[in-house]
Amino acid sequence: MTTAVWLLVYGGALTWLAPPLLTRLTRSGVTPHMGIAAWLTAIAAALLAWVGAVALAAVAAVDGMRDSTAVTLCLKLFGLDERAPLPGLLGSVVLIVTAVAVSAVVVSRVGRSVAGLRARSHEHAREARMIGHPTDRPGVLVVEAHRPAAYCVSGKPNAIVVTTGALDALDRTQLSAVLAHENAHIAGHHHQLLMVLRGLATSLPRLPLFRIGAAAVADLLEMCADDAAARRFGTRPLLVGLLTLAGPQRLPADGLAAAGTAVLARALRLADPARPGMQWRQRIALSATMATTVTAPAVIDLLCH
């Protein structure tokens, strides 16, 4: 029955130790898809470890009560003193009820957060469709604004917003590359994934795996969309598009500049793609990480018995 405790320890280790490792492995964006898979594996494994631990403890408690061996159960579970049987039983019930209550609160907070993000995104897409001018490209709307910018937002239907400033600054191929990047976000359902990750990150702000994971996956999704656009329109139009839309503006600074390092990383990997050998090394390292993440609980279970 120590499995439940070990699962908790494992989930905790993932939550605090995985972020630095995964950040180092995935930051360069050599294989962004696999990088995302590695982050999602760690996040899913941490969540499942928690659920598994609570479920195992609850089952054990029920069994224990039925067989009147609650004392031994609690001894094993929490390492309580043999001479304190009653508080042990009470304690295990209180702990399990607390754990289930905490889980329910987290689930409802994540649900509310995702629903809020979804509603505001859909509202923004709807407003953009009413305010923007439609173009001959489906789903693309032009909004009058000096600042060159392009973004997409999920809605029913989704909207890709391009400012008149961006239209003036980009030539046709560059614009196509930028729009292909945005279409890749929509086709890959990147918004939906980001909403769930952002919901987890806001609901569990003290757990680094969720906070850092949400940001890291967002950066990697940009790289995936870059790759999709570069495959269709070439690296150079995309790079020029990046530079044109990200270049320092004569407008007042507004706090977005902090994101510039992520843009630079995107540009560097497009300008100087990793060699195949490097890609394979990265794939092997990430596969090993994912395999370890998934099999660790089974190994722990074997060692326990």
Next chain:
Amino acid sequence: MQQRAFGDLEAVIMDRVWDRQEPVTVREVFDELAAERQIAYTTVLSTMDNLHRKKWLNRERSGKAYLYTASMSREERSARLMRDAFESGGDTDMVLAFFVEQMNAGESAQFKAALRRAGRQR
């Protein structure tokens, strides 16, 4: 620029209202739309009523009919939409996938150097 999709009636009506400078009645909007497409007067009426309820249109009674005007110009709406977009990104806000966020001057210089390197490799 392209015609709007048929289902986007609210957007079509806002286009009409914004294009005219003076107040407009449901009948006038209906006459304009009916010249181009199959549409019922009551559809236009209820859509404009919805737009008033959502505060996109203001209205004033004039005799038996209402005179509608846009509550904000298209430029004001655009500015507000862009402000919402550029200021988004907080945890409780919406999820927008910007093509790219702004860089500072130093990052921009590094970026240009990378671009030159990429140009030479070709």
